[in-house]
Amino acid sequence: xxxxxxxxxxxxxxxxxxxxxxxxTDSSSTYLYWYKQxxxxxxxxxxxxxSNMDMxxxxxxxxxxxxxxxxxxxRIADTQTGxxxxxxxxxxxxxxxxLIFGSGTRLxxxx
Amino acid sequence: DAGVIQSPRHxxxxxxxEVTLRCKPISGHNSLFWYRQTMMRxxxxxxxxxxxxxxDDSGMPEDxxxxxxxxxxxxxxxIQPSEPRDSAVYFCASTMGRTNSPLHFGxxxxxxxx
Numbered sequence: 001x002x003x004x005x006x007x008x009x010x011x012x013x014x015x016x017x018x019x020x021x022x023x024x025t026d027s028s029s030t031y032l033y034w035y036k037q038x039x040x041x042x043x044x045x046x047x048x049x050x051s052n053m054d055m056x057x058x059x060x061x062x063x064x065x066x067x068x069x070x071x072x073x074x075r076i077a078d079t080q081t082g083x084x085x086x087x088x089x090x091x092x093x094x095x096x097x098x099l100i101f102g103s104g105t106r107l108x109x110x111x
Numbered sequence: 112d113a114g115v116i117q118s119p120r121h122x123x124x125x126x127x128x129e130v131t132l133r134c135k136p137i138s139g140h141n142s143l144f145w146y147r148q149t150m151m152r153x154x155x156x157x158x159x160x161x162x163x164x165x166x167d168d169s170g171m172p173e174d175x176x177x178x179x180x181x182x183x184x185x186x187x188x189x190i191q192p193s194e195p196r197d198s199a200v201y202f203c204a205s206t207m208g209r210t211n212s213p214l215h216f217g218x219x220x221x222x223x224x225x
Contacts, residue, residue, distance in 0.1 A: 033213070040218070041218050041219075042115070042202055042204070042216030042217050042218050042219055043154075043202070043204075043214075043216045044216070045213040045214065045215075048213065088154070097142050097144075097159065097161070097206060097208060097212075098156060098159065098167065099156070099214060100156075101153065101154040102153070103153040104153065104154075
């Protein structure tokens with residue numbers, strides 16, 4: 001079946017690193033994504049990783065994928081107040097354009 | 112690039128009324144998706160189109176919901192009659208339709224049915 005789970009809330013201090021975790025159940029998932037949603041806006045793609053990779057780094061963002069455990073994480077280095085938002089993990093299969101989203105993790109960055 | 116454009120941004124209507132939500136995808140994108148977001152259920156895929164043809168409408172809650180895509184630059188999601196439980200934010204998203212093409216979301220329509 002298709003299920004993506006995330007913790008609901010994370011609070012960090014400005015300047016610290018944030019780690020947002022996600023687990024998924026579908027082992028045939030091909031791509032895994034991280035989206036960011038700011039208040040009153042749609043979802044914005046932050047980064048994605050192909051299932052044959054185990055790590056991807058993009059500036060302050062690091063994505064780690066443990067395919068064996070079906071665990072995905074997003075690390076944000078030097079977290080800023082502007083990073084406060086809801087972060088969604090999503091999976092898709094190569095044969096489908098359909099994305100299955102997690103419930104989102106609300107990140108609060110304290111000054 | 113104007114992005115995905117949705118209208119209206121907010122809609123307040125009374126139970127029983129017809130509601131039409133509109134979406135203009137990014138030019139050149141050939142896949143379009145309608146999602147609904149609520150606190151209780153998160154993001155739910157309602158329907159998606161590829162080359163203007165509905166591919167998967169299994170997420171449409173019931174017959175009161177219908178969606179059309181008459182051409183590559185316009186789609187509507189209609190609820191008739193609307194009910195209070197339809198209150199949510201409705202997002203439209205589009206993509207090139209190739210593997211790994213990211214979804215681009217509009218800013219959503221916040222629907223309140225009283």
